[in-house]
Amino acid sequence: MKTRRFLQGMIIAIILFSMIIPGQYASAAELTAHQDFTKKVSSELNKYIKKSGGRVTLKYQDLVTGETFQIKGNTSSRAASTIKLPLALYIMEQAEKGKINLNQRLTYKSYHYYGGSGVIQKDKVGTTYTIRDLVKKAMIYSDNIAFIMLKERVGQRTFIKYMKSVGGQYAYPNGQNLTSANDLTIYAKRLYQFSNKSPLGKELVGYLKKTVYNTTIPSGIKGTAVAHKVGMIPNDRIYNDAAIVYDRNPYVLAIMTKGISYEKSQKVIANLAAIVNKNHKAKASAQYFKSKADVTIYQNSSKSAAIGTLKKYQTLKIISNKGTWFGIKFGKGTGYIEKKSVIALKKASVSGWAANLPQIGIIKMKANAPVVDKMTSGKVIAYFNKNQDYYFFKREKDYYVVDLGGRVGYVANKYITDLSVGM
Known part of the structure; x- marks a missing residue:
């Protein structure tokens, strides 16, 4: 009797749970491109790391979709x-706000001296440099003295406060210069966003593209612009790299190694970057997508003119891929949707795909017109806005058959105000 009651309770709990928890973007029969990416990149990276030895931590984030992958990314x-x-x-952001003058000159003093990387150590004590020049030297030559002078200018407490404010978990804890792959991607992503709206951000990215240290992430990603900052302590067998990779779908990548020789660690980072990049490109080349929510369709790759709506959880095929926008078949040409509004699928899992059927005429909507997936008891998959012109390729009963993002859709005759046939 107790067992029976227990089973009944479990069934009720499962039913209630399924009512509370919303459905996933992709059904069990669908494989998202990110799931496929995660599975493959994880297998390949872990296999390579096991072979290379040492400790590797890594964080990847797609700057268009926001998708992430990491291997111990929060480890310091x-x-x-x-x-x-x-x-x-931080300095360039403060300069953008008018709180730091990049032309202010700072004087190199004897206590600023520090060996290792950089070019200022060859100059005379007493030489002055603009803040802009120090930033440039710190990025291109990884100049240690430039960093010390800049940090003195802003103050370490202020710098620590800034790192924490933007999401950094490790900001000189107990005075130690620590970070994580996750923190480094936070800074790289913030720079990418800053560079998209500020000339000073673009200037900083430009310095990072010109760095003299290019044997790591850029070496593994040929033919693609990379803005990156390395950090190494050869005697302690530490080598790190944090990058913005300017792929068609840009992404940030941070790789940190420990316990691998100075020479080998550079090859390891390059090869890990190559694995990530290969799988990123495969993910970004997906042709089928599912809407995360109701998606506005625009006339061009801006938000100036809405021409329709794709309903939530609808699958479609793209015909163009540029920047943060996808193009789909819509209206009398191409409609545009934001990439962030859809989730990529490895392959299509619905029937009813149009196969470049010949267009025989144009219909015009007299009201916002629902598009259904079948004529009898059809489900609404999209809406065409009022006065929108649209190609159709067949007439069936009281419906016009259209191509909606590669899928067959049906628009009832009652929504049509004008018709042009025999183009």
Whole structure:
């Protein structure tokens, strides 16, 4: 009797749970491109890391879709010169706000001296440099003295407060120069966003594209622009790199290594970057997508003119891919949707795909017209806005058959105000 009651309770709980928890973007029969990416990149990276030895932490984030992947991304390790990236970013952001003058000159004093990477150590004590020149040297040559002078200018407490404010988990904890792959991607992503709206952000990215240290992430990603900041402590067998990769779908990638020789670690980072990039490109080449929510369809790749709506959880095929926009067959040409509004699928899992059927005429909507997936008891998959012109390729009963993002859709005759046939 107790067992029976227990089973009944479990069934009720499952039913209630299924009512509370919303459905996933992709059904069990569908495989998202990100799921496929995660599975493959995880397998390939872990296999390579096991072979290379040492400790590797890594974080990837697609800057268009927001999708992420990591291997121990929150694990702390010595930052080395990657700490120079958030400092340079902070200075350029403050300059954008008018709170720092990049033309202010700072004087190189004897206590600023520090060996290792950089070019200022060859100059005379007493030489002056603009803040802009120090930022440039810190990014291109990873100049240690430039970093020390800049950090003195803004104050370490202020710098720590900034890193924490933007999401950094490790900001000189107990005075230690630590970071994580996750923190480094936070700074790289922030720089990418800053560079899209500020000339000073673009200037900083430009310095990082010209760095003299290019044996790591850029070496594994040939033919693609990479803005990155390395950090290494050869004697302690530490080598790190944090990058913005300017692929057609840009992404950020941070890789941190420990316990691998100085020479080998550079090859390891390059090869890990190559694995990530290969799988990123495969993910970004997906042709089929499902809407996350109701998606506005625009006349061009801006938000100036809405021409329709794609309903939530609808699958479609793209015909163009540019920047943050996808193009789909819509109206008398192409409609545009934001990439962030859809989730990529590995392959299509619905029937009813149009196969470049010949267009025989144009219909015009007299009101916002629902598009259904079948004529009898059809489900609404989209809406055409009022006065929108649309190609059709067949007439069936009281419906016009249209191509909606590669799918067959049906618009009832009662929504049509004008018709042109025999083009």
